[in-house]
Amino acid sequence: MSLIAKTPAPPYYAVIFSSQRNEDLEGYAATAERMLELAAQQAGFLGVESVREELGITVSYWSDLQSIKSWKAQAEHREAQKMGMEKWYSIYKTRIALVERDYGN
Amino acid sequence: MSLIAKTPAPPYYAVIFSSQRNEDLEGYAATAERMLELAAQQAGFLGVESVREELGITVSYWSDLQSIKSWKAQAEHREAQKMGMEKWYSIYKTRIALVERDYGN
Numbered sequence: 776m777s778l779i780a781k782t783p784a785p786p787y788y789a790v791i792f793s794s795q796r797n798e799d800l801e802g803y804a805a806t807a808e809r810m811l812e813l814a815a816q817q818a819g820f821l822g823v824e825s826v827r828e829e830l831g832i833t834v835s836y837w838s839d840l841q842s843i844k845s846w847k848a849q850a851e852h853r854e855a856q857k858m859g860m861e862k863w864y865s866i867y868k869t870r871i872a873l874v875e876r877d878y879g880n
Numbered sequence: 881m882s883l884i885a886k887t888p889a890p891p892y893y894a895v896i897f898s899s900q901r902n903e904d905l906e907g908y909a910a911t912a913e914r915m916l917e918l919a920a921q922q923a924g925f926l927g928v929e930s931v932r933e934e935l936g937i938t939v940s941y942w943s944d945l946q947s948i949k950s951w952k953a954q955a956e957h958r959e960a961q962k963m964g965m966e967k968w969y970s971i972y973k974t975r976i977a978l979v980e981r982d983y984g985n
Contacts, residue, residue, distance in 0.1 A: 778935035779898045779973050789896060789977050791939055793884045793929050824898050826931040830883035832939060834896055860985065868884050868984030872894050872977035879973035880965065 780822025780836050785874045787821055788837040794859075794867035795830055803863050806855050817846045836874070843871060885927025885941050890979045892926055893942040899964075899972035900935055908968050911960050922951045941979070948976060 796803070814820055814835055819842020825833040837843045846852060859867070901908070919925055919940055924947025930938040942948045951957060964972070 777971050778900060779971055782975075785975075789894070789975065791894060791896065791979075793939075795883060824935060824937055826933050826935050826937050828931050828933070830929060830931050832929055832931050832937045834898075834937060834939075864985075866882050866884055866985060868982060870887075870890075870894065870979045870982040872979040874896075874975045874977040877973060877975040880969075880971060 778824060779879070780824050780834075782821050782836050782874075782877065785877055787874050788840060788843060789872045789874050790835045790837065790843055791870040791872060792833045792835070792867065793830065793870075794833075794864045796863055797865050800863060802858065806858065810852060810855050813849070813851060814846060817849070818842055820846075840871075883929060884984070885929050885939075887926050887941050887979075887982065890982055892979050893945060893948060894977045894979050895940045895942065895948055896975040896977060897938045897940070897972065898935065898975075899938075899969045901968055902970050905968060907963065911963065915957060915960050918954070918956060919951060922954070923947055925951075945976075 811823060811825070814823060819838040821836035821838060823833065823835040825831070837846070847856075916928060916930070919928060924943040926941035926943060928938065928940040930936070942951070952961075
């Protein structure tokens with residue numbers, strides 16, 4: 776089964792979220808799963824790829840910047856971001872990037 | 881220890897490489913390690929983040945497109961790419977993206 780997002784031809788946007796977690800992960804798993812589910816329902820969502828070891832990388836793909844902005848401001852997502860920043864993540868970085876070119880098999 | 885790349889202020893480029901592997905991984909680990917080491921020596925290299933479960937995501941960061949192009953054409957890297965495409969990866973996708981904005985803690 777392919778875990779690689781079926782994105783359309785560029786240009787489109789990628790949000791690269793890199794994070795390392797704290798030890799207390801109470802509530803994390805359910806929220807992470809819910810956010811993936813909720814993101815997929817947003818306008819402009821194109822797909823997501825997510826992997827975690829000690830470092831976690833989640834790349835979500837979006838049709839345009841406005842969709843990313845709307846998702847960031849979504850109420851339930853805002854709550855999750857707050858928990859992430861205050862409790863779950865020891866360090867994190869979000870990068871918003873315009874995909875100009877892609878290729879693969 | 882932070883595994884998140886210490887990138888400069890945007891703009892800069894990200895190469896998002898997503899892949900799933902085949903079962904025969906002979907030679908893979910040594911080559912993967914060597915490529916990370918070699919990438920870090922290239923002009924324009926800014927950092928790398930890499931995670932693998934069933935899906936692997938490696939994001940490398942670069943100052944400009946020319947640096948990405950030079951790295952793609954580097955002789956030892958070309959050999960590795962060939963092995964990856966012919967032998968190690970069942971499915972892969974490379975996305976080249978301009979990081980416009982970033983934030984974190």
